Amino acid sequence: MNINLLIPNLFWSETSQLEIYDGLSIHSLETLLSKGISTANSSFEMETWLCKQFNLEQQHESWPIAPLMLNIDAPSLAKTSKDFWMCADPVHLRIEQNHIMLADSQSFKISPEEAEQLVQDLNRDLGNANFIFSAFHPHRWYIQIPRAPEIQTYPLSQVTCKNINNFLPTGKDSIIWHKIFNEVQMLLHEHPINQARESRGELIINSIWLGGGGNILQSIHSPYTHIWSNDDFSQSLALASSINHLNLPIDVNNWLQTEIPGNHLVVLDSLRSPAKYKNAYEWRETLKNMEHNWFLPLYTAIKNGKVSRLTITTSNEIALNDFVITRSDLWKFWLFNKPLSTHS
Structure with a gap:
């Protein structure tokens, strides 16, 4: 089971406001980002990234x-x-x-x-x-x-x-x-x-x-077998390319236990609105919920071999970042956990 987790605005765009990360208990997320292999590219919006993933022009x-x-x-x-x-x-x-x-x-x-x-x-x-x-x-x-x-x-x-x-x-x-x-x-x-x-x-x-x-596009090729999201645009791509689309699972632990084979795209876009509207409180609270509902279960699933590869993709107005994590990456003891702000 390979998962590509798309999370727009995982990092706060205002780089001078590092205090927004203070007091966040997000150990699992910070571990995944610190142990993974990261790459940075030019920034673009979620819709643009999705179009590129589906090889659209x-x-x-x-x-x-x-x-x-x-x-x-x-x-x-x-x-x-x-x-x-x-x-x-x-x-x-x-x-x-x-x-x-x-x-x-x-x-x-x-x-x-x-x-x-x-x-x-x-x-x-x-x-x-x-x-x-x-x-x-x-x-x-x-x-x-x-x-x-x-x-x-x-x-x-x-x-x-x-x-x-x-x-x-x-x-x-x-x-x-x-x-x-x-x-x-x-x-x-x-x-x-x-x-x-x-x-x-x-x-x-x-x-x-x-x-x-x-x-109207005549044919679209999907690199994924499943899309999980509550976002309408990613659903439209699933419909256009005739692949499975389902709403985000309510219980992530149970979903991971099913070990559905294939390449899964999961779109978590709930940080996007508070980031664009500069609602720092809502952004922080949403991130804390993601830690409990998503990052901790995913960390455990990788550690237990339920997920073969996790790719976390995030973008804001500054850059687009990819973090690729496998089970063996979690054993890199020489890579210490770094605060979320250092990855932005």
């Missing part, structure tokens, strides 16, 4: 997140559509000093009725033969386009909690899409749904984020 300088997500949100279209699809996810923008910050749907909720009405009005006022908005999921909207626009975009995850001015579309057709972007904002700003949300003290949906465009 960029389409028009963007990773094809939208057509892949159709496997979950609109399966029939994922098999038959010939059009170009782009994410047009609902977001909240706020002005901070001299820039505009973006918050994604982790910060707010949208009902299916709200999403449907907003998209219906976008199509009524802005839609035409060149593009159509759809809300197959309340938090995931799409634009369907007959031909691919000549623009380079950035995935929503790369822009969350950042200044959007550094990530707006570029390329030959970018002026057209900047215009659409502005028209969407004007329509949403005064929309009755947003007025009602504001009166209830909820964040308004005052923009969309464009990215992840591509055409």
Whole structure:
């Protein structure tokens, strides 16, 4: 049983805030990282890493997140559509000093009725033969386009909690899409749904984020036999490549005892949101839970020969790190345990 554990934001991005690691009791994790063979590479988002693992290529300088997500949100279209699809996810923008910050749907909720009405009005006022908005999921909207626009975009995850001015579309057709972007904002700003949300003290949906465009992929090869995650994008890759996908096991010890053969990808992304939103308390508490629920059972399973090889992959805004651990690595007595902060 080989396991690749994908953990975005295992290390805190603010390298000057080393005190965030103080008092964390994470002995099993620190042992695994200290004994393993580590490599470091350039940083990129979780979705980019997953696309690379599945040997996908960029389409028009963007990773094809939208057509892949159709496997979950609109399966029939994922098999038959010939059009170009782009994410047009609902977001909240706020002005901070001299820039505009973006918050994604982790910060707010949208009902299916709200999403449907907003998209219906976008199509009524802005839609035409060149593009159509759809809300197959309340938090995931799409634009369907007959031909691919000549623009380079950035995935929503790369822009969350950042200044959007550094990530707006570029390329030959970018002026057209900047215009659409502005028209969407004007329509949403005064929309009755947003007025009602504001009166209830909820964040308004005052923009969309464009990215992840591509055409439907005909075939995808998976390096894994199983994917275990509660993340929708990794599930979409499993569906597209026809491999097993299951939710994260509730009892990791029992799951490891089954010793299911093959190469398993396990996506633990619960550190991602608190890291992006700079919620230090939630990040620390989540990491402590991971130590008890995941790292201790995995350490024991490797030591007992239940897991042949464990690869821990993590990335943040600074770097992407891989740590490969086998049973024999745990006997390297000359490698002392190092604090988590030294591995970041």
